[in-house]
Amino acid sequence: MPVTTFDFPEKYRYQTGFDSHLESEAVPDSLPIGQNSPQKPPHGLYAEKLSGTSFTAPRHDNRQAWLYRILPSCAHAPFGPAITSIAEKQENGGGGENGVQSSPKLHYIPNQLRWDPFDHDQSKTLDFVSGQRLVAGAGDPTLKQGIGIYVYAAGKDMEDRSAFYSADGDLLIVPQEGTLDIRTEFGYLLVRPMEICVIPRGVKYHVSLPSGSARGYALELYQGHFKLPELGPIGTNGLANERDFQAPVAAFDEDFGATAQEGPHSYTITVKFDNTYFQAHQSHTPFDVVAWHGNYYPVKYDLGRFNTVGTISYDHPDPSIFTVLTAPSGVPGAAIADFVIFPPRWLVAEDTFRPPYFHRNTMSEFMGLITGDYDAKRAGRGGFVPGGASLHNTMSGHGPDAASSEGARNAELRPAKVGTGSCAFMFESCAMVGVTDWGLRTCSKVQERYAEESWGGVPVHWKRPDGVSKGAHLLK
Ligand SMILES: O=C(O)Cc1cc(O)ccc1O
Numbered sequence: 001m002p003v004t005t006f007d008f009p010e011k012y013r014y015q016t017g018f019d020s021h022l023e024s025e026a027v028p029d030s031l032p033i034g035q036n037s038p039q040k041p042p043h044g045l046y047a048e049k050l051s052g053t054s055f056t057a058p059r060h061d062n063r064q065a066w067l068y069r070i071l072p073s074c075a076h077a078p079f080g081p082a083i084t085s086i087a088e089k090q091e092n093g094g095g096g097e098n099g100v101q102s103s104p105k106l107h108y109i110p111n112q113l114r115w116d117p118f119d120h121d122q123s124k125t126l127d128f129v130s131g132q133r134l135v136a137g138a139g140d141p142t143l144k145q146g147i148g149i150y151v152y153a154a155g156k157d158m159e160d161r162s163a164f165y166s167a168d169g170d171l172l173i174v175p176q177e178g179t180l181d182i183r184t185e186f187g188y189l190l191v192r193p194m195e196i197c198v199i200p201r202g203v204k205y206h207v208s209l210p211s212g213s214a215r216g217y218a219l220e221l222y223q224g225h226f227k228l229p230e231l232g233p234i235g236t237n238g239l240a241n242e243r244d245f246q247a248p249v250a251a252f253d254e255d256f257g258a259t260a261q262e263g264p265h266s267y268t269i270t271v272k273f274d275n276t277y278f279q280a281h282q283s284h285t286p287f288d289v290v291a292w293h294g295n296y297y298p299v300k301y302d303l304g305r306f307n308t309v310g311t312i313s314y315d316h317p318d319p320s321i322f323t324v325l326t327a328p329s330g331v332p333g334a335a336i337a338d339f340v341i342f343p344p345r346w347l348v349a350e351d352t353f354r355p356p357y358f359h360r361n362t363m364s365e366f367m368g369l370i371t372g373d374y375d376a377k378r379a380g381r382g383g384f385v386p387g388g389a390s391l392h393n394t395m396s397g398h399g400p401d402a403a404s405s406e407g408a409r410n411a412e413l414r415p416a417k418v419g420t421g422s423c424a425f426m427f428e429s430c431a432m433v434g435v436t437d438w439g440l441r442t443c444s445k446v447q448e449r450y451a452e453e454s455w456g457g458v459p460v461h462w463k464r465p466d467g468v469s470k471g472a473h474l475l476k
């Protein structure tokens with residue numbers, strides 16, 4: 001059989017909508033009309049359903065897609081152990097045998113943590129999958145509960161004729177440097193810094209790097225799916241609008257033999273399954289979906305389109321007003337993962353301490369910086385820097401550092417634009433977040449004096465109304 005690649009000039013043309021029911025066909029009349037499973041689907045295609053929720057999930061949660069493809073996904077040789085487990089990949093020495101639970105050990109610690117920028121892949125030996133490192137997480141993918149927080153650094157494309165999928169969850173990718181050219185079963189997504197994308201659980205993809213290297217952050221959702229936050233009194237528009245989410249259009253290759261196992265080339269399919277990597281081979285391309293429809297599909301979003309709202313009177317609103325996407329935990333109002341951004345915005349609040357307030361939170365806050373700097377944190381070397389991160393875990397006190405706090409107390413409160421040319425983000429979770437050995441030690445990026453340098457110098461301003469100070473300095 002000849003190997004051809006259809007040349008799709010519209011490779012990066014998208015259709016729009018978040019959790020919409022979309023459909024796309026790369027060849028006209030490939031989608032059956034009025035039914036999903038005709039006796040013989042059009043053009044000799046196979047119909048295959050991809051279920052992102054149980055069949056019986058309530059309508060507003062239900063996520064399913066129908067794929068019309070040249071060969072069904074089941075036609076592959078058995079999976080065997082691949083690179084090993086996440087634990088081994090991270091040089092933790094953890095065991096990762098075929099089928100053995102091998103999530104890395106997580107350290108739950110109350111200290112505030114901040115990381116210098118994570119290393120690039122200078123060696124050019126890591127691709128988007130092998131270049132991922134689990135920094136922190138909570139829960140367990142086998143129970144479909146919790147999250148994994150990753151950083152990635154890649155210096156090469158994934159191998160030709162390879163694809164990856166995660167059975168563990170949906171992956172929210174936040175590129176910090178370098179463009180990701182993501183070929184998915186549903187079509188292509190080009191994702192650049194200041195854009196994000198979500199690849200749903202089970203969707204196969206291949207990542208190449210047009211810019212040669214890439215670095216960024218990712219959050220894997222072991223439970224449920226991201227939604228747009230409720231808008232409440234904000235009304236019908238605002239924050240991230242549905243129409244700004246972009247989904248691929250169908251695109252496919254033809255590379256197969258007369259039967260599923262007689263193709264001319266071998267494709268490697270890698271799956272992350274309970275944080276353990278398995279590989280299987282098949283002799284037909286996994287990117288053979290000619291048409292699809294449904295509401296379970298990968299999507300990208302340009303953070304520059306976020307419609308930021310804030311106070312126009314006084315006080316510092318909670319950062320929940322900056323929520324781009326939220327993944328419910330099951331407890332009303334408590335997210336297992338919120339994705340929150342801090343975009344450029346005007347601050348106009350009167351008689352207000354304008355930076356993020358001093359804070360202890362039952363939710364844990366993992367922050368990263370895509371570009372620029374974050375108000376209330378020291379920028380530059382040793383500070384909160386693009387490509388670095390911080391974690392303020394459940395009930396761990398944090399807030400503006402001493403210099404920012406003093407500056408804000410004394411600032412003249414004119415309207416001021418903050419965050420120009422910058423974007424920080426937060427993965428906020430109702431779970432207590434544990435840190436991996438890699439995150440605590442192996443990466444060697446933890447700033448040992450973060451808390452001391454940030455808050456050790458916070459001055460006492462307390463004045464007793466009676467004018468008598470009992471400060472220790474007076475007792476000496
Ligand atoms: O800790 C942080 O920097 C995140 C944050 C920002 C904000 O504006 C208010 C509260 C909060 O936790």
Ligand SMILES: [Fe+2]
Pocket residue numbers: 356359361365392398
């Ligand atoms: Fe906070």
